[in-house]
Amino acid sequence: MLVYEFKLKGKAQQYRLIDEAIRTALFIRNKCIRYWLDNSKVGKYDLSAYCKVLASEFSFAKKLNSMARQASADRAWAAISRFYDHCKQKIVGKKGFPKFKKRGHSVECKTTGWKLSVDRKHLTLTDGFLIGQLKLVGTYDLHFYQLSDIKRIRLVRRADGYYAQFCIAYNREIKTEPTKRMIGLDVGLTHFYTDSDGNKVDNPRFIRRAETALKRLQRRVSKKFRRGQKQSNNYIKAKQKLARFHLKVSRQRKDWACKLAQCVIQYNDLIAYEDLQVRNMVRNHKLAKSISDAAWYQFRVWLEYFGKVYGKITVAVPPQYTSANCSSCGREVKKTLSTRTHKCSCGLVLCRDTNAAINILIKALSTVGHTGTRAQDALNAWEELSLYLKSAMTLDKDSR
Structure with missing residues (x-):
């Protein structure tokens, strides 16, 4: 549709x-x-x-x-x-x-x-x-x-x-050549996401950048409000201007999430991400504005949509222990939110978000049928996936 x-x-x-x-x-x-x-x-x-x-x-x-x-x-x-x-x-x-x-x-x-x-x-x-x-x-x-x-x-x-x-009513399908790549994505507030290869995308923070202008427009609306009386035309105009500015910010967020999701889908054959319950996470009043501004759920919706359009594999995995477990040996390393570096007794020193992204990819591979339980297996498993995609494309051409 x-x-x-x-x-x-x-x-x-x-x-x-x-x-x-x-x-x-x-x-x-x-x-x-x-x-x-x-x-x-x-x-x-x-x-x-x-x-x-x-x-x-x-x-x-x-x-x-x-x-x-x-x-x-x-x-x-x-x-x-x-x-x-x-x-x-x-x-x-x-x-x-x-x-x-x-x-x-x-x-x-x-x-x-x-x-x-x-x-x-x-x-x-x-x-x-x-x-x-x-x-x-x-x-x-x-x-x-x-x-x-x-x-x-x-x-x-x-x-x-x-x-x-x-x-x-239209079934949109775009066929592309396999890229032989697979990544895990760990979303956050410092960076929008960090993938299993160590690449990071900055968080645009649209609402934070527009906060000064929004506060100014909101003050104008408050000054022109008359309690218990009929509102003036100036109040209606100020209210409409504030609403248009909010609409502009929401459109910026939607456009950015859509384009980023399409880029991720086009350059990878398998994308793994966390199955986050954003509705429950925004109950934390200290982080609610930042989480809502990050648009994690909107990004996930576009990932799943473009995954169907381009015929790519998208896997949502449970987020439990993805940040705590070591991606090399599997041991649990407890950290606070302020601890940004993962240090394990096995000798692995890695960015906390990169470690979590590798764990997400490992979980996704076990979900789709791979048996790898270590980071090395996860990084080498794309060969199996590429062979499968090539055989599937060959069978599809032969059937035609």
Whole structure:
């Protein structure tokens, strides 16, 4: 599935109608949650049928396209099914009980309620809100895909405007020659990651670099806030400027993580990394901002995505004892967070992060079938992997 995003250009009245459609979609989603709470044994198809009842009861809900109403019901069922799955898996702590949402930022249309122009540069929304024609601004070319391949359109409101996302059914695959390389990655705060070869990538620290400007914008918002009164236009403008700056920082972080993950995937055949529970790690209030700014989870998501696109192997291993154990002899060497050098009685002196990256690679190799338990075995195991990839490519060519 590909997602192409375009910015929407229209009139102020059209933007207000999009906001009304977003509020209506949120209303239907919350109503479906309430229907599930008040009735037992409610399933996905029951919520879809309940959308028709809502359209008959509320005139503004009838304006929303029928498939857009079903998409809102699907969102409600996604929250419910996630809660059921967490209960079955007996996850410790909160299970994610479905909640009512106060604010919505998007509305989805499936295969009806919209129409593309012949030149694929304009989008016309044909539901009851009568939004009309909007101009698509972007660099993607939709002529490469059939209209039947576009399975869903999502209208998104952000701080800097309105966007249209096209969800296209397409299996993206890029074939490359094997690089005969494999690495383990140990992420951190001093350096974003250190690989098993000793290479390090600096942490960009986007939020830290923008902190001075963010504080200045936040002070402006606070000064113009009037408690218990209607807010002025200056307050609204200051708030929007602050939101746009936050959006800029988040886009910088996402773009950097995406490009770095693609570079790592292209130059290696096997990538091992830690299976970190970032949601639990940010509970440490002293490190929460730095961990969130590092975007470890976002980097992992892009690694797994590009691994599927390029046909590379990505392995997530448990992080326990990767920093403490020696990568040469396997002994446990206890360290504090301030100890940055690994010194073992066997004579190995190595950077703490490099030692952890080698241990991560060793665990990954044992997961995918290798029997090496030492650093030397890990560094030599790429020969076995390259032979396997060559044989697989030969069989693939012969089958064609």
